[in-house]
Amino acid sequence: xxxxxxxxxxxxxxxxxxxxxxxxxxxxxxxxxxxxxxxxxxxxxxxxxxxxxxxxxxxxxxxxxxxxxxxxxxxxxxxxxxxxxxxxxxxxxxxxxxxxxxxxxxxxxxxxxxxxxxxxxxxxxxxxxxxxxxxx
Numbered sequence: 001x002x003x004x005x006x007x008x009x010x011x012x013x014x015x016x017x018x019x020x021x022x023x024x025x026x027x028x029x030x031x032x033x034x035x036x037x038x039x040x041x042x043x044x045x046x047x048x049x050x051x052x053x054x055x056x057x058x059x060x061x062x063x064x065x066x067x068x069x070x071x072x073x074x075x076x077x078x079x080x081x082x083x084x085x086x087x088x089x090x091x092x093x094x095x096x097x098x099x100x101x102x103x104x105x106x107x108x109x110x111x112x113x114x115x116x117x118x119x120x121x122x123x124x125x126x127x128x129x130x131x132x133x134x135x136x
Contacts, residue, residue: 030095
């Protein structure tokens with residue numbers, strides 16, 4: 001079972017908001033938050049980023065954070081946490097193993113992917129992790 005602690009997610013804020021946005025717009029039946037709560041959270045985040053109402057078509061319900069700044073990101077994190085807390089959720093859980101992407105990134109999103117990779121580079125595989133290091 002996958003778990004995301006909303007107060008201490010163990011993720012950078014940008015990844016946290018992107019993950020919650022993806023979970024809120026997913027069709028995961030095993031997600032512990034009902035569709036109405038997920039829709040509310042997404043709609044509140046959308047309202048921080050856009051003037052108009054959120055789209056109704058599922059494929060258009062994507063949070064574009066490329067124009068945002070640190071203040072906007074902090075506001076989104078606050079809205080996510082506060083909104084779920086209102087409905088009594090301190091963590092999100094779901095039963096779905098991570099999967100490979102089903103499609104390539106679009107040209108519009110590549111600058112954001114590049115920024116994320118520069119901010120949070122993948123771990124260096126040459127360094128032993130504490131889980132694999134021999135104990136004394």
